[in-house]
Amino acid sequence: MTSVVFVHGTGVREDSYRASYGRVSRGLKRVRPDVRLVPCYWGDTHGAHLALGGVSYPERDQDRALSGADADDPLxxxxxxxxxxxxxxxxxxxxxxxxxxxxxxxxxxxxxxxxxxxxxxxxxxxxxxxxxxxxxxxxxxxxxxxxxxxxxxxxxxxxxxxxxxxxxxxxxxxxxxxxxxxxxxxxxxxxxxxxxxxxxxxxxxxxxxxxxxxxxxxxxxxxxxxxxxxxxxxxxxxxxxxxxxxxxxxAGRRRMTGKILPGSGDILRYQGRGAGLRARIADIVALTREQDGGPVVLLAHSLGGIASVDLLAMEPAHGVDLLVTVGSQAPFLYEIDALTGVRRGDELPATFPRWVNVYDRRDLLGFVGERVFPGRVTDARVDLRQPFPRSHTGYFAHGPLYERIAAELP
Known part of the structure; x- marks a missing residue:
């Protein structure tokens, strides 16, 4: 049996992951009912939290506003x-x-x-x-x-x-x-x-x-x-x-920071304390391989894709047959020399599995990898027809995504 380990991205907590897991499960069953979806939730244990109740905030709030528009963009x-x-x-x-x-x-x-x-x-x-x-x-x-x-x-x-x-x-x-x-x-x-x-x-x-x-x-x-x-x-x-x-x-600074903390905080925490998240993914992969005995696929969104790339570049005996990243920043981080698993200028190890990288051109957090890792990654473009940030969060609501994944699964 082929098993797909679903690794979520930044800012996701238990209720949200449960909904996403159900959506991915239904999407895969439509195209590959023989595949088993395996959860890999890490938000509570390895995500960012205000452990001191926000005592680091200044006393005065500061308001922010957005600006700018593109008259030629129908979105x-x-x-x-x-x-x-x-x-x-x-x-x-x-x-x-x-x-x-x-x-x-x-x-x-x-x-x-x-x-x-x-x-x-x-x-x-x-x-x-x-x-x-x-x-x-x-x-x-x-x-x-x-x-x-x-x-x-x-x-x-x-x-x-x-x-x-x-x-x-x-x-x-x-x-x-x-x-x-x-x-x-x-x-x-x-x-x-x-x-x-x-x-x-x-x-x-x-x-x-x-x-x-x-x-x-x-x-x-x-x-x-x-x-x-x-x-x-x-x-x-x-x-x-x-x-x-x-x-x-x-919005005031405290309110805005509270809304963006899980997303931005998870990224910062991973950059400084990422070993725990990588170990979590490795443990789930090893347990899945032991239980099912068949091919193991990592399906990883956003920050989950970064952690997966780092893990597979650092662990020769990882037990993963295919990596599918969705809305991933891993190619960008490699280009600025911010990946933990492989330095800029170094090649991916020979043990690195086949890699398919899914992106939407309107997703400001989705990057392409074919020119970054020639011959080692295949980019797959989808069109969610959404402005950012929904172009980053909407991948798993996009029916054609599962058809594209199904074509790659072992």
């Missing part, structure tokens, strides 16, 4: 909605002219109030997530994960449209804008309800399909986000301070 609008799901509505409210509808007509409802009513109907008790019944794989999982929050999201978006846009001139593709807001807010609410340590993995194709279905239900036509992204980016570039308006962008 600009999603990058903004990641920070504030209602941002498009707010930007339009700040710039839309008054509605010249020909004066008062008894019984006539403004276009925006009519749209708000249709959006509100998405949250009706008998409403179903569009396409949920027909979807399969990752699309079905995504629809199921946010279905419980769709009603609340639709209600908030409808209220925002009525309050901020009623009385302003209608715009093309308003239904698509509303659909994007509902999906972005439903994802945010689902994450808050789960109190997850990492962002909900969402494949861009699944997100776009749901937006299209909601747009259709709202009576919209053009469903593309490219024009909206250009309009949004032009507003941001004209006034970069708009990036600081959203409460999701502004």
């Amino acid at each position: 600009t609008v999603w990058a903004l909605l990641e920070q504030d799901p209602l941002a498009e509505i707010g930007l339009l409210a700040d710039s839309a002219p008054p509605y010249e509808g020909g004066g008062f007509v008894p019984g006539r409802v403004s276009p925006w109030d009519a749209l708000a009513g249709r959006v509100r109907s998405l949250g009706a008790a008998d409403a179903q997530v569009p396409g949920a019944a027909e979807a399969d794989g990752s699309a079905h999982e995504f629809a199921a994960e946010i279905s419980g929050q769709l009603g609340a999201a639709a209600g908030q978006v409808a209220a925002e449209i009525s309050m901020r846009l009623s009385g302003t001139a209608p715009v093309p593709d308003a239904e698509a804008m509303a659909a994007r807001a509902v999906v972005a807010l439903a994802v945010r609410l689902a994450e808050n309800a789960q109190d997850a340590e990492e962002a909900l993995p969402v494949d861009g194709a699944d997100r776009d399909a749901l937006v299209d279905a909601l747009t259709d239900r709202l009576g919209g036509g053009d469903r593309g986000a490219k024009a909206a992204a250009k309009w949004t980016a032009s507003r941001l570039l004209a006034d970069p301070f708009l990036w600081g308006i959203s409460p999701g962008v502004q």
Whole structure:
């Protein structure tokens, strides 16, 4: 039996790992039901924790804000909605002219109030997530994960449209804008309800399909986000301070540090105290080899991939037949001479197993290895259709990833 040892990345704790493990297990079973998935959770034991309760923080908080936008990137609008799901509505409210509808007509409802009513109907008790019944794989999982929050999201978006846009001139593709807001807010609410340590993995194709279905239900036509992204980016570039308006962008230092500690702290702790994590992986591999007797594959995400590369470069008798890194920084760390297992300029040892490195070009933490280790690693590109950071956390929600892995498994 082929066994796949799943090593998680930075910032993951038990509840989040359990969800990721279940997602990977279902993905592998669809393509290789004969494979056994083996857990390798290390967050509690070898991750970063504020052991003294945060006494190292200064007394005064400092706020930070983000800036910058790319008018040519169709994902600009999603990058903004990641920070504030209602941002498009707010930007339009700040710039839309008054509605010249020909004066008062008894019984006539403004276009925006009519749209708000249709959006509100998405949250009706008998409403179903569009396409949920027909979807399969990752699309079905995504629809199921946010279905419980769709009603609340639709209600908030409808209220925002009525309050901020009623009385302003209608715009093309308003239904698509509303659909994007509902999906972005439903994802945010689902994450808050789960109190997850990492962002909900969402494949861009699944997100776009749901937006299209909601747009259709709202009576919209053009469903593309490219024009909206250009309009949004032009507003941001004209006034970069708009990036600081959203409460999701502004936060005190203690709050921000608390949110990024598991991710950044795990990396720092590994660089200084990485032997324990490497030993954990080695023990799981040895036990798996002893129990199953078949090929052993390491499937490692992010920091887990760094630790796996270090381990396999340092341990000649590691017992691993294939390494699959996903969203890995190992090639980058080698280039800056920061890998523990092999110094820059040295070659990977002859005992190093076959290595497949999966990356998304929008993942700012995913690097390629073929030019770094010629002949020793094969890069495999996927397209999650997501802006960063979901382009880093969404790999295991991407159905084609498992097909690519299946093609490599012993």
